[in-house]
Amino acid sequence: MKAGILKYSILGAAVSAASLSLSAMAQSSATSEEAALEEVLVTASRREQKLQDVPAAVVAVSPDSFKFQGLQQVSDIFAYTPGVTFDDSGSIGRGTVAARGVPQTLAIPVFGVYLDDTPLSTNTNFAGGGTFLDGLLMDVERIEVIKGPQGTLYGATSVGGMMRYISKDPALEEVRGNVSVDANTIENGDAGNTLSGTLSVPIIKDTLGVTLSGFRQDRAGYVDYVNAATGEVIDEDVDQADNEGASLDVLYRPTDRLDLRFKYVKQEANYVIGSTVQLAGIDSDKAMWGDFTTISQPGTEQVEYEIISGTVEYAFDSATLTFNTSNVEMSYAQQSDLTAAIGGLLDQVAGQPPGTTTSVLADLEQGSDKSVQELRLTSSPSDKLEWIVGLYYTEEETFNNQLVSVTPEPPFEVLRANLPSDYEEFAGFGDITYYFTPDFDVTAGVRVSSSEVTLQFNTAGILAGDSEFNGDVIEDTVDTYLLAASYRPSDTLSLYGRIASGYRPAMTNLPLLDPITGENLADPLIAADEVWSYELGAKGRSTDGLFQYDLAVWMLDWDNFQTTIFANGVNTGANAEDGLSAYGLEGELSLNPTDNLTFLANIAYADSTLNSDEPGLGGVSGEQVPNLPEWTASLRWNYNFPLFSSWQGVFSGGVRYTGEFESAYSESTTNEAVTVDSRALTDVNLSANYENYTLGLYATNLFDERALNSRTDQIAGPGLYNSTGVFERPRTIGVNLRYDF
Numbered sequence: 001m002k003a004g005i006l007k008y009s010i011l012g013a014a015v016s017a018a019s020l021s022l023s024a025m026a027q028s029s030a031t032s033e034e035a036a037l038e039e040v041l042v043t044a045s046r047r048e049q050k051l052q053d054v055p056a057a058v059v060a061v062s063p064d065s066f067k068f069q070g071l072q073q074v075s076d077i078f079a080y081t082p083g084v085t086f087d088d089s090g091s092i093g094r095g096t097v098a099a100r101g102v103p104q105t106l107a108i109p110v111f112g113v114y115l116d117d118t119p120l121s122t123n124t125n126f127a128g129g130g131t132f133l134d135g136l137l138m139d140v141e142r143i144e145v146i147k148g149p150q151g152t153l154y155g156a157t158s159v160g161g162m163m164r165y166i167s168k169d170p171a172l173e174e175v176r177g178n179v180s181v182d183a184n185t186i187e188n189g190d191a192g193n194t195l196s197g198t199l200s201v202p203i204i205k206d207t208l209g210v211t212l213s214g215f216r217q218d219r220a221g222y223v224d225y226v227n228a229a230t231g232e233v234i235d236e237d238v239d240q241a242d243n244e245g246a247s248l249d250v251l252y253r254p255t256d257r258l259d260l261r262f263k264y265v266k267q268e269a270n271y272v273i274g275s276t277v278q279l280a281g282i283d284s285d286k287a288m289w290g291d292f293t294t295i296s297q298p299g300t301e302q303v304e305y306e307i308i309s310g311t312v313e314y315a316f317d318s319a320t321l322t323f324n325t326s327n328v329e330m331s332y333a334q335q336s337d338l339t340a341a342i343g344g345l346l347d348q349v350a351g352q353p354p355g356t357t358t359s360v361l362a363d364l365e366q367g368s369d370k371s372v373q374e375l376r377l378t379s380s381p382s383d384k385l386e387w388i389v390g391l392y393y394t395e396e397e398t399f400n401n402q403l404v405s406v407t408p409e410p411p412f413e414v415l416r417a418n419l420p421s422d423y424e425e426f427a428g429f430g431d432i433t434y435y436f437t438p439d440f441d442v443t444a445g446v447r448v449s450s451s452e453v454t455l456q457f458n459t460a461g462i463l464a465g466d467s468e469f470n471g472d473v474i475e476d477t478v479d480t481y482l483l484a485a486s487y488r489p490s491d492t493l494s495l496y497g498r499i500a501s502g503y504r505p506a507m508t509n510l511p512l513l514d515p516i517t518g519e520n521l522a523d524p525l526i527a528a529d530e531v532w533s534y535e536l537g538a539k540g541r542s543t544d545g546l547f548q549y550d551l552a553v554w555m556l557d558w559d560n561f562q563t564t565i566f567a568n569g570v571n572t573g574a575n576a577e578d579g580l581s582a583y584g585l586e587g588e589l590s591l592n593p594t595d596n597l598t599f600l601a602n603i604a605y606a607d608s609t610l611n612s613d614e615p616g617l618g619g620v621s622g623e624q625v626p627n628l629p630e631w632t633a634s635l636r637w638n639y640n641f642p643l644f645s646s647w648q649g650v651f652s653g654g655v656r657y658t659g660e661f662e663s664a665y666s667e668s669t670t671n672e673a674v675t676v677d678s679r680a681l682t683d684v685n686l687s688a689n690y691e692n693y694t695l696g697l698y699a700t701n702l703f704d705e706r707a708l709n710s711r712t713d714q715i716a717g718p719g720l721y722n723s724t725g726v727f728e729r730p731r732t733i734g735v736n737l738r739y740d741f
Helices: 030-038 074-079 339-350
Strands: 057-061 084-087 096-099 111-115 140-147 161-167 176-186 191-204 208-219 224-226 233-235 241-255 258-271 276-278 300-315 319-337 359-379 385-407 415-418 421-437 440-460 467-470 474-490 493-504 529-541 547-559 562-567 570-575 579-594 597-610 631-642 648-658 679-690 693-700 708-717 720-727 732-740
Touching: 074 084, 074 140, 096 111, 096 161, 339 359
Parallel strands: 111 161
Antiparallel strands: 057 140, 084 096, 140 161, 176 191, 176 732, 191 208, 208 241, 224 233, 241 258, 258 300, 276 720, 300 319, 319 359, 359 385, 385 415, 385 421, 415 440, 421 440, 440 467, 440 474, 474 493, 493 529, 529 547, 547 579, 562 570, 579 597, 597 631, 631 648, 648 679, 679 693, 693 732, 708 720
């Protein structure tokens, strides 16, 4: 079997980066915003806490402050969250996240994603780990980004960190809602628009509330499809995408002690091709033809999520019992036209005249059906002892089906591959916090996770060969730990230290058979990988309210991490021979020089290097991990000013910086290592607010910087390369109108 046919795609610490909600619709002064910031509550530790008191690196973001500035994808939030990088490969609904020097290796995510208490990340390697729920346009109260491993409370895949979409509670007292429309145009590209709305109604006052929300986004394209030989434009703006979603949220509160919550979410994105541009070569960031062009034949791609969850929460006198059950169905489908690529070859193999084959279509379908049940008991707030205990169970069925169809049908099968896999996990977890004094406390936590995973596959056709495999059940047990301490020497300063671990579960591996001996050249088991993180941080503010800050340093070790290696002429899954070490620093400063002006500055540094030579990766000892910039930074501002009468104006914006990085390991035999230059992009917004109406004008990438987000330079032979890249979206100018009620 040719594996290329199958697509799978010492000082520590962390920041507690509290993010200001620089809302474009703010009418209050910066002073009142600051007062609110001090009372921001988050649930990163699975209990409600003041952001200042959480002994971890947490960023709390208001989505509205981004959406009204034309930043409508979750990747835009990550761009303003230094220390976190997002690679969407130019495709909406796709993407991987890396944080704290932990790169995305193999398909199992290293950065967990939750919708409230529902985990969305897949736990297997064959379900399409690059699929990502972008929930920024949903009815979301805030987004919490937690840096560093979170294995004790959140389990597998939260290796470098995680994020949670926190939904707004349905209204129980008064009707609320909003309607908004956004229209935009992209430089030398197409026009786009977004329509969204939310209605939350108390069906029974103080007892039953229902929220309905939905959106439809026409994302403008800017990449043209051209003839590879002549550069003639065949179709313009082919990377346009349609993205839509809807949700139903029901809250039933029959007594003050009992909450029953039901949530349904459906989201779907459709497009014909991503925004990947064909580059002129390894020494160029220019397109092969024109400005932003591709020579790849457009096909069809679809990303779909369907989420159903139910939560029961009962408050006893001394503790709260929470039970959450959920089912998440995720799928990614792609159809590619391979006629030009292999049509002639198939004619030769079939012994038929050139041009006989008129169509070669490759279909890929992959995804998962994941069910989760979690039961936890959380103690009531106390100034002496607090604790959480819980049980967790998940069962996940994944599919990965590939088929090549040819017209007219040849006298042989070209490719058919099916790779179903099953994952099951049972875990127990808990942590306990003891307050030695009102200003000093220590938290210890542990999680024990037992998992079973199986993989089966069968293939047929000349591109993969005929084979069948019924894998054995792989059983594994992993323990993760947490130890944290917090000290508050004054009301304006909080210090913390944290030691934590995270992991990805063990998995089975596709056999790689020697064509002569039949021996399996691949490791049949890819063992669980585990990371240990050490962090120290300080959070504080001036007594006069002029500024606030979050500072931290961190270090981590990731041994024998799961990855893809190149061995015996093909790619296969494996554990790294050794591991990597990373360290860094992060800092945030918010400044309120006047009642109407606020600045928020962030900076992060991460050094992530291999511990020893890794021939399978093409990396050498001490080499920086590819696709991870050492430096990232951002600056945001928000200025409120009176316009006239009852009209209030807001001028806001930001600058986001990403340092340079290498696109591959220096000794890779599959991809050439090329430096991706640093980039800085500017976004601005001017809005006017009158009563419940807000009208805004914005520009993203204001100066139309032509900057590569990522690139891949595949080695096709001696001196031959297939160079492609994904650019930051060109300047986009838009206008939006919102009505709140």
